[in-house]
Amino acid sequence: MGAEELRDIADERLIRRLLAAYVDAVNRGAWAEFGELFLPEAVVEVVRGPGLPADAATGPDGVAAMVSGFAGRFDFLVQALLNARVELxxxxxxxxxxxxxxxxEYRRLSASGRFVHSAGTYHDRYERRGGRWRFAGRRYERTYVSEA
Incomplete structure (x- = not known):
């Protein structure tokens, strides 16, 4: 195995660790950790359904405020990483x-106690700066939602 192949293996592993760190921070409500995950100019867009306007935020603090605002509606929230196809x-x-x-995502609405399950896809961009991979941009498109 050559040096380039070894670097690819290491880079993909580091990007997958970045993805896991994001999901872990969301699940724990550890919004301050977003500073280690996102570049200062990173833009995150959230599209919740066809025909609905996208919500957007820039930088770690803006993204943390947006995501924590979404999460604040729920008294229970677990996000699960299902699959990732990384292109180096x-x-x-x-x-x-x-x-x-x-x-x-598996959530329970605070106001009604109803459960909301959803699935979606992030379209991500990453950059390595200072030897570390971080999110340069994300666009989330929800593809499924069910309330019970």
Whole structure:
């Protein structure tokens, strides 16, 4: 195995650790940790359904405020990483990558006690800066929602 293949294995593993760190921070409500996960100029968009406007935020603090606002409606929230297809060397640049990431969410609305289950896909961009991979951008598109 050559040096480039070893670097690819390490880079994909580090990006998957970044994804796990994000899901873990969301599940614990550890919004301050977003500063370690997102680049200062990272833009995150959330599309909750066809025909609905996208919500957007920029930078770790903006993203944390947006996501914590969504999470604040629930007294129970668990996000699960279901699959990730990581593409390294985005545009031929060894310090850029992208991925399509599928997640599931399991929540209970605080106001009504009803359960909400959903699934969706993140379309991610990552950049390596200072030797660390971080989110450069995310676009979440919800593909399924069910309330009980």
């Amino acid at each position: 060397r985005d545009g031929g640049d060894p310090d850029r990558a992208s991925a399509r990431v599928t997640i599931g």
